[in-house]
Amino acid sequence: MNDAIAFTEDQRDALQELMNISMGQAANSLAHLIETKIGISIPNITAVTPEQLFEMVRHNQEAHYTRQSFMGDIHGEVMSILSQSGLAEVAELMEYEQPLSDADIKETILELCNILAGACLSGLSEQLELTTNLQMPTLFQPEKHDFNQLGWQHSLVMEVKFDIQISSFTMRVVFCLDDASLHKLTSTIDELLG
Template sequence: MNQILSADHEDSLKELLNISMGQAACKLAMLSNHPVTLTVPSVDLASPERLMEMFGDLDEYYFTRQPFFGQMAGEVITQLTKQGGRTLAGELLALNDEDAMDSQTFKDCLLEISNILSGASLRGLCEQIQLATRTQPPVMYSPARQPIPKNKWKQALVLHVSFLVESVSFETKTIICFSEDGFNVVVKRLDEWL
Protein backbone atom coordinates (compact mmCIF):
# COMPACT_ATOMS: atom_id res chain seq x y z
CA MET A 1 0.00 0.00 0.00
CA ASN A 2 1.30 3.40 -0.88
CA GLN A 3 -0.35 5.30 1.93
CA ILE A 4 0.42 5.18 5.64
CA LEU A 5 -2.30 4.96 8.27
CA SER A 6 -1.39 7.54 10.93
CA ALA A 7 -2.85 7.81 14.43
CA ASP A 8 -4.99 10.73 13.19
CA HIS A 9 -6.32 8.62 10.31
CA GLU A 10 -7.12 5.79 12.70
CA ASP A 11 -8.89 8.08 15.19
CA SER A 12 -10.90 9.70 12.39
CA LEU A 13 -11.90 6.33 10.97
CA LYS A 14 -13.02 5.14 14.41
CA GLU A 15 -15.10 8.28 14.90
CA LEU A 16 -16.71 8.00 11.46
CA LEU A 17 -17.25 4.28 11.89
CA ASN A 18 -18.85 4.79 15.29
CA ILE A 19 -21.41 7.14 13.73
CA SER A 20 -22.20 4.85 10.79
CA MET A 21 -22.31 1.71 12.94
CA GLY A 22 -24.60 3.52 15.38
CA GLN A 23 -27.02 4.07 12.50
CA ALA A 24 -26.82 0.37 11.66
CA ALA A 25 -27.45 -0.60 15.31
CA CYS A 26 -30.55 1.63 15.38
CA LYS A 27 -31.90 -0.10 12.27
CA LEU A 28 -31.34 -3.55 13.77
CA ALA A 29 -32.91 -2.47 17.09
CA MET A 30 -36.01 -1.13 15.31
CA LEU A 31 -36.32 -4.24 13.17
CA SER A 32 -35.78 -6.74 15.99
CA ASN A 33 -37.53 -4.76 18.72
CA HIS A 34 -34.55 -5.49 21.00
CA PRO A 35 -31.86 -3.17 22.35
CA VAL A 36 -28.60 -3.48 20.44
CA THR A 37 -25.21 -2.73 21.99
CA LEU A 38 -22.15 -2.05 19.89
CA THR A 39 -18.47 -2.19 20.69
CA VAL A 40 -15.91 0.53 20.14
CA PRO A 41 -14.79 0.24 16.51
CA SER A 42 -11.29 -0.98 15.79
CA VAL A 43 -9.03 -0.41 12.82
CA ASP A 44 -6.37 -2.87 11.65
CA LEU A 45 -4.19 -3.57 8.67
CA ALA A 46 -4.38 -7.27 7.87
CA SER A 47 -3.05 -9.76 5.38
CA PRO A 48 -5.48 -12.42 4.11
CA GLU A 49 -3.97 -14.85 6.64
CA ARG A 50 -4.40 -12.40 9.51
CA LEU A 51 -7.97 -11.70 8.45
CA MET A 52 -8.74 -15.42 8.61
CA GLU A 53 -7.28 -15.51 12.14
CA MET A 54 -9.51 -12.57 13.13
CA PHE A 55 -12.58 -14.68 12.34
CA GLY A 56 -11.93 -16.89 15.37
CA ASP A 57 -13.67 -20.27 15.71
CA LEU A 58 -15.38 -20.74 12.34
CA ASP A 59 -17.82 -23.31 13.77
CA GLU A 60 -19.47 -20.68 15.98
CA TYR A 61 -20.51 -18.33 13.16
CA TYR A 62 -22.41 -17.93 9.95
CA PHE A 63 -20.62 -15.65 7.49
CA THR A 64 -21.77 -13.41 4.66
CA ARG A 65 -19.79 -11.47 2.05
CA GLN A 66 -20.93 -8.33 0.28
CA PRO A 67 -18.66 -6.72 -2.32
CA PHE A 68 -18.80 -2.97 -2.93
CA PHE A 69 -17.43 -0.84 -5.72
CA GLY A 70 -17.44 2.72 -7.03
CA GLN A 71 -14.97 5.37 -5.89
CA MET A 72 -13.46 2.67 -3.67
CA ALA A 73 -13.73 -1.09 -3.70
CA GLY A 74 -13.69 -3.82 -1.14
CA GLU A 75 -15.88 -6.23 0.69
CA VAL A 76 -17.98 -6.28 3.83
CA ILE A 77 -17.81 -9.55 5.74
CA THR A 78 -20.38 -10.13 8.45
CA GLN A 79 -20.03 -12.79 11.14
CA LEU A 80 -23.29 -13.83 12.78
CA THR A 81 -23.25 -16.09 15.84
CA LYS A 82 -25.04 -19.38 15.49
CA GLN A 83 -26.21 -19.03 19.08
CA GLY A 84 -29.33 -16.89 19.11
CA GLY A 85 -29.49 -16.60 15.32
CA ARG A 86 -32.53 -18.82 14.89
CA THR A 87 -34.32 -17.10 17.79
CA LEU A 88 -33.72 -13.64 16.34
CA ALA A 89 -34.75 -14.79 12.85
CA GLY A 90 -37.98 -16.24 14.26
CA GLU A 91 -38.74 -12.97 16.02
CA LEU A 92 -37.99 -10.91 12.91
CA LEU A 93 -40.44 -13.07 10.97
CA ALA A 94 -43.00 -12.95 13.83
CA LEU A 95 -43.09 -16.75 14.06
CA ASN A 96 -44.43 -18.56 17.09
CA ASP A 97 -42.02 -20.86 18.87
CA GLU A 98 -43.78 -23.93 17.51
CA ASP A 99 -43.55 -22.73 13.91
CA ALA A 100 -40.82 -24.47 11.98
CA MET A 101 -38.48 -22.33 9.94
CA ASP A 102 -36.95 -24.01 6.91
CA SER A 103 -33.25 -23.54 6.26
CA GLN A 104 -33.75 -21.28 3.21
CA THR A 105 -36.00 -18.90 5.16
CA PHE A 106 -33.42 -18.84 7.95
CA LYS A 107 -30.58 -18.09 5.50
CA ASP A 108 -32.66 -15.36 3.86
CA CYS A 109 -33.21 -13.79 7.28
CA LEU A 110 -29.47 -13.90 8.06
CA LEU A 111 -28.74 -12.30 4.69
CA GLU A 112 -31.28 -9.56 5.45
CA ILE A 113 -29.68 -8.85 8.85
CA SER A 114 -26.27 -8.78 7.18
CA ASN A 115 -27.52 -6.46 4.43
CA ILE A 116 -29.00 -4.04 6.97
CA LEU A 117 -25.83 -3.90 9.06
CA SER A 118 -23.31 -3.82 6.24
CA GLY A 119 -25.38 -1.50 4.06
CA ALA A 120 -26.01 1.04 6.81
CA SER A 121 -22.42 0.85 8.05
CA LEU A 122 -20.78 1.26 4.65
CA ARG A 123 -23.29 3.83 3.40
CA GLY A 124 -22.90 5.91 6.57
CA LEU A 125 -19.12 5.84 6.34
CA CYS A 126 -19.08 6.70 2.62
CA GLU A 127 -21.56 9.54 3.03
CA GLN A 128 -19.41 11.10 5.74
CA ILE A 129 -16.24 11.03 3.62
CA GLN A 130 -18.21 11.81 0.45
CA LEU A 131 -17.43 8.72 -1.59
CA ALA A 132 -19.96 7.08 -3.88
CA THR A 133 -20.16 3.30 -3.61
CA ARG A 134 -22.63 0.62 -4.56
CA THR A 135 -23.00 -2.80 -3.03
CA GLN A 136 -23.93 -6.16 -4.41
CA PRO A 137 -26.36 -8.32 -2.42
CA PRO A 138 -24.76 -10.36 0.36
CA VAL A 139 -24.19 -14.08 -0.07
CA MET A 140 -23.54 -16.83 2.46
CA TYR A 141 -19.84 -17.50 2.79
CA SER A 142 -17.68 -20.26 4.26
CA PRO A 143 -14.14 -19.10 5.09
CA ALA A 144 -13.03 -22.72 5.57
CA ARG A 145 -14.03 -23.61 1.99
CA GLN A 146 -13.43 -20.20 0.38
CA PRO A 147 -10.40 -18.53 1.98
CA ILE A 148 -9.68 -14.93 1.10
CA PRO A 149 -7.61 -15.09 -2.11
CA LYS A 150 -4.08 -13.80 -1.55
CA ASN A 151 -4.07 -12.22 -5.00
CA LYS A 152 -7.10 -10.09 -4.07
CA TRP A 153 -5.40 -8.27 -1.21
CA LYS A 154 -1.83 -8.22 -0.03
CA GLN A 155 -2.95 -6.14 2.89
CA ALA A 156 -6.37 -4.73 3.65
CA LEU A 157 -7.59 -1.92 5.84
CA VAL A 158 -10.01 -3.67 8.17
CA LEU A 159 -12.64 -1.75 10.13
CA HIS A 160 -14.67 -3.84 12.51
CA VAL A 161 -17.30 -3.52 15.22
CA SER A 162 -19.57 -5.96 17.05
CA PHE A 163 -23.32 -5.65 17.50
CA LEU A 164 -24.84 -7.53 20.45
CA VAL A 165 -28.52 -8.38 20.97
CA GLU A 166 -28.22 -9.60 24.56
CA SER A 167 -31.86 -10.59 25.00
CA VAL A 168 -31.44 -13.40 22.44
CA SER A 169 -27.67 -14.04 22.91
CA PHE A 170 -26.92 -12.97 19.35
CA GLU A 171 -23.81 -11.14 18.16
CA THR A 172 -22.64 -9.97 14.76
CA LYS A 173 -19.31 -8.56 13.69
CA THR A 174 -19.17 -6.33 10.66
CA ILE A 175 -15.78 -6.16 8.99
CA ILE A 176 -15.22 -3.66 6.16
CA CYS A 177 -12.19 -4.61 4.06
CA PHE A 178 -10.83 -2.15 1.52
CA SER A 179 -8.76 -3.26 -1.42
CA GLU A 180 -5.38 -1.62 -1.86
CA ASP A 181 -6.83 1.03 -4.17
CA GLY A 182 -9.75 1.54 -1.77
CA PHE A 183 -7.31 2.02 1.11
CA ASN A 184 -5.48 4.75 -0.80
CA VAL A 185 -8.75 6.52 -1.64
CA VAL A 186 -9.89 6.44 2.00
CA VAL A 187 -6.56 7.79 3.29
CA LYS A 188 -6.57 10.57 0.68
CA ARG A 189 -10.14 11.53 1.61
CA LEU A 190 -9.26 11.49 5.32
CA ASP A 191 -6.29 13.78 4.60
CA GLU A 192 -8.69 16.24 2.96
CA TRP A 193 -11.12 15.88 5.86
CA LEU A 194 -8.44 16.42 8.53
Protein backbone atom coordinates in the same frame (compact mmCIF):
# COMPACT_ATOMS: atom_id res chain seq x y z
CA MET B 1 -0.69 -2.02 11.81
CA ASN B 2 1.86 -3.30 9.32
CA ASP B 3 4.26 -1.12 7.33
CA ALA B 4 2.25 -1.23 4.10
CA ILE B 5 -0.63 0.61 5.72
CA ALA B 6 0.38 3.47 7.98
CA PHE B 7 -2.04 5.92 9.54
CA THR B 8 -1.30 9.06 11.45
CA GLU B 9 -2.96 9.15 14.84
CA ASP B 10 -5.36 11.86 13.58
CA GLN B 11 -6.36 9.76 10.55
CA ARG B 12 -6.97 6.72 12.69
CA ASP B 13 -9.01 8.68 15.26
CA ALA B 14 -11.07 10.27 12.47
CA LEU B 15 -11.73 6.92 10.79
CA GLN B 16 -12.69 5.34 14.11
CA GLU B 17 -15.13 8.18 14.82
CA LEU B 18 -16.63 7.94 11.30
CA MET B 19 -17.02 4.17 11.73
CA ASN B 20 -18.60 4.69 15.15
CA ILE B 21 -21.25 6.97 13.67
CA SER B 22 -21.89 4.60 10.73
CA MET B 23 -22.15 1.53 12.96
CA GLY B 24 -24.48 3.42 15.31
CA GLN B 25 -26.76 4.19 12.36
CA ALA B 26 -26.67 0.52 11.37
CA ALA B 27 -27.54 -0.61 14.90
CA ASN B 28 -30.45 1.88 14.98
CA SER B 29 -31.78 0.55 11.66
CA LEU B 30 -31.89 -2.97 13.03
CA ALA B 31 -33.14 -1.90 16.47
CA HIS B 32 -36.17 -0.20 14.83
CA LEU B 33 -36.92 -3.33 12.82
CA ILE B 34 -36.79 -5.76 15.75
CA GLU B 35 -37.79 -3.25 18.46
CA THR B 36 -35.01 -4.13 20.86
CA LYS B 37 -31.76 -2.60 22.09
CA ILE B 38 -28.53 -3.38 20.25
CA GLY B 39 -25.05 -2.85 21.66
CA ILE B 40 -22.01 -2.12 19.49
CA SER B 41 -18.32 -2.40 20.21
CA ILE B 42 -15.76 0.32 19.55
CA PRO B 43 -14.59 -0.20 15.96
CA ASN B 44 -11.33 -2.13 15.77
CA ILE B 45 -9.11 -1.01 12.88
CA THR B 46 -6.17 -3.19 11.86
CA ALA B 47 -4.11 -4.07 8.82
CA VAL B 48 -3.81 -7.75 7.93
CA THR B 49 -2.48 -10.10 5.27
CA PRO B 50 -4.88 -12.58 3.61
CA GLU B 51 -3.66 -15.33 6.01
CA GLN B 52 -4.30 -13.14 9.05
CA LEU B 53 -7.74 -12.23 7.69
CA PHE B 54 -8.59 -15.92 7.29
CA GLU B 55 -7.50 -16.62 10.88
CA MET B 56 -9.52 -13.67 12.14
CA VAL B 57 -12.67 -14.67 10.27
CA ARG B 58 -12.72 -18.43 10.73
CA HIS B 59 -11.93 -18.61 14.46
CA ASN B 60 -15.59 -19.15 15.34
CA GLN B 61 -16.82 -22.57 14.24
CA GLU B 62 -20.38 -21.98 15.53
CA ALA B 63 -21.13 -19.25 13.03
CA HIS B 64 -22.68 -18.35 9.70
CA TYR B 65 -20.56 -16.35 7.25
CA THR B 66 -21.49 -13.99 4.44
CA ARG B 67 -19.54 -11.81 2.05
CA GLN B 68 -20.56 -8.83 -0.08
CA SER B 69 -18.43 -6.84 -2.45
CA PHE B 70 -18.80 -3.11 -2.92
CA MET B 71 -17.60 -0.83 -5.70
CA GLY B 72 -17.39 2.88 -6.41
CA ASP B 73 -14.94 5.51 -5.17
CA ILE B 74 -13.62 2.86 -2.79
CA HIS B 75 -14.04 -0.86 -3.29
CA GLY B 76 -13.56 -3.97 -1.24
CA GLU B 77 -15.57 -6.54 0.61
CA VAL B 78 -17.72 -6.79 3.71
CA MET B 79 -17.61 -10.08 5.61
CA SER B 80 -20.16 -10.78 8.31
CA ILE B 81 -19.89 -13.43 11.00
CA LEU B 82 -23.20 -14.26 12.67
CA SER B 83 -23.51 -16.50 15.71
CA GLN B 84 -25.73 -19.54 15.31
CA SER B 85 -26.74 -19.06 18.92
CA GLY B 86 -29.66 -16.65 19.30
CA LEU B 87 -30.44 -16.49 15.58
CA ALA B 88 -33.87 -18.11 16.05
CA GLU B 89 -34.88 -15.44 18.61
CA VAL B 90 -33.79 -12.67 16.25
CA ALA B 91 -35.70 -14.29 13.38
CA GLU B 92 -38.78 -14.41 15.61
CA LEU B 93 -38.40 -10.68 16.30
CA MET B 94 -38.23 -10.24 12.52
CA GLU B 95 -41.60 -12.06 12.39
CA TYR B 96 -40.43 -15.36 10.93
CA GLU B 97 -42.58 -18.30 11.99
CA GLN B 98 -41.03 -20.85 14.32
CA PRO B 99 -39.53 -23.38 13.92
CA LEU B 100 -37.33 -21.91 11.22
CA SER B 101 -36.92 -23.77 7.96
CA ASP B 102 -33.49 -23.84 6.27
CA ALA B 103 -34.79 -21.26 3.80
CA ASP B 104 -35.90 -19.00 6.69
CA ILE B 105 -32.48 -19.28 8.34
CA LYS B 106 -30.74 -18.32 5.11
CA GLU B 107 -33.16 -15.43 4.50
CA THR B 108 -32.70 -14.14 8.08
CA ILE B 109 -28.91 -14.23 7.76
CA LEU B 110 -28.90 -12.42 4.41
CA GLU B 111 -31.43 -9.83 5.59
CA LEU B 112 -29.43 -9.06 8.76
CA CYS B 113 -26.23 -8.66 6.72
CA ASN B 114 -27.92 -6.41 4.21
CA ILE B 115 -29.36 -4.16 6.92
CA LEU B 116 -26.18 -3.85 8.99
CA ALA B 117 -23.50 -3.89 6.28
CA GLY B 118 -25.63 -1.67 4.03
CA ALA B 119 -26.23 0.93 6.74
CA CYS B 120 -22.56 0.87 7.80
CA LEU B 121 -21.22 1.36 4.28
CA SER B 122 -23.81 3.97 3.38
CA GLY B 123 -23.13 5.91 6.61
CA LEU B 124 -19.38 5.90 6.00
CA SER B 125 -19.80 6.84 2.32
CA GLU B 126 -22.17 9.72 3.11
CA GLN B 127 -19.86 11.19 5.75
CA LEU B 128 -16.88 11.05 3.38
CA GLU B 129 -18.96 12.06 0.33
CA LEU B 130 -17.91 8.91 -1.53
CA THR B 131 -20.04 6.89 -3.92
CA THR B 132 -20.31 3.17 -3.18
CA ASN B 133 -22.57 0.39 -4.37
CA LEU B 134 -22.99 -2.70 -2.18
CA GLN B 135 -23.77 -6.04 -3.84
CA MET B 136 -26.16 -8.58 -2.32
CA PRO B 137 -24.65 -10.87 0.34
CA THR B 138 -23.89 -14.53 -0.28
CA LEU B 139 -23.24 -17.29 2.24
CA PHE B 140 -19.76 -18.77 2.26
CA GLN B 141 -17.53 -21.10 4.25
CA PRO B 142 -14.08 -19.61 5.00
CA GLU B 143 -12.30 -22.97 5.01
CA LYS B 144 -13.41 -23.58 1.39
CA HIS B 145 -11.92 -20.31 0.09
CA ASP B 146 -8.36 -19.29 -0.65
CA PHE B 147 -8.01 -15.89 0.99
CA ASN B 148 -4.84 -15.27 -1.03
CA GLN B 149 -7.11 -14.95 -4.08
CA LEU B 150 -9.02 -11.97 -2.64
CA GLY B 151 -7.08 -9.45 -4.70
CA TRP B 152 -5.19 -7.68 -1.96
CA GLN B 153 -1.98 -8.42 -0.12
CA HIS B 154 -2.65 -6.02 2.72
CA SER B 155 -6.15 -5.28 3.92
CA LEU B 156 -7.36 -2.55 6.18
CA VAL B 157 -9.89 -4.28 8.35
CA MET B 158 -12.50 -2.21 10.15
CA GLU B 159 -14.39 -4.50 12.48
CA VAL B 160 -17.31 -3.95 14.82
CA LYS B 161 -19.40 -6.34 16.89
CA PHE B 162 -23.16 -6.01 17.33
CA ASP B 163 -24.91 -7.60 20.34
CA ILE B 164 -28.65 -8.04 20.51
CA GLN B 165 -29.27 -7.75 24.21
CA ILE B 166 -32.34 -9.95 24.65
CA SER B 167 -30.69 -12.99 23.04
CA SER B 168 -27.26 -14.57 22.82
CA PHE B 169 -26.95 -13.45 19.20
CA THR B 170 -23.88 -11.51 18.06
CA MET B 171 -22.71 -10.37 14.66
CA ARG B 172 -19.32 -9.06 13.55
CA VAL B 173 -19.02 -6.92 10.44
CA VAL B 174 -15.57 -6.76 8.86
CA PHE B 175 -14.82 -4.27 6.06
CA CYS B 176 -11.83 -5.08 3.87
CA LEU B 177 -10.25 -2.45 1.63
CA ASP B 178 -7.43 -2.90 -0.85
CA ASP B 179 -4.43 -0.55 -1.10
CA ALA B 180 -5.88 1.76 -3.81
CA SER B 181 -9.11 2.24 -1.85
CA LEU B 182 -7.11 2.80 1.30
CA HIS B 183 -5.16 5.65 -0.34
CA LYS B 184 -8.45 7.19 -1.50
CA LEU B 185 -9.86 6.83 2.01
CA THR B 186 -6.86 8.44 3.73
CA SER B 187 -6.73 11.35 1.27
CA THR B 188 -10.49 11.95 1.78
CA ILE B 189 -9.99 11.88 5.55
CA ASP B 190 -7.09 14.36 5.20
CA GLU B 191 -9.40 16.73 3.27
CA LEU B 192 -12.00 16.35 6.01
CA LEU B 193 -9.43 17.10 8.70
CA GLY B 194 -8.37 20.16 6.65
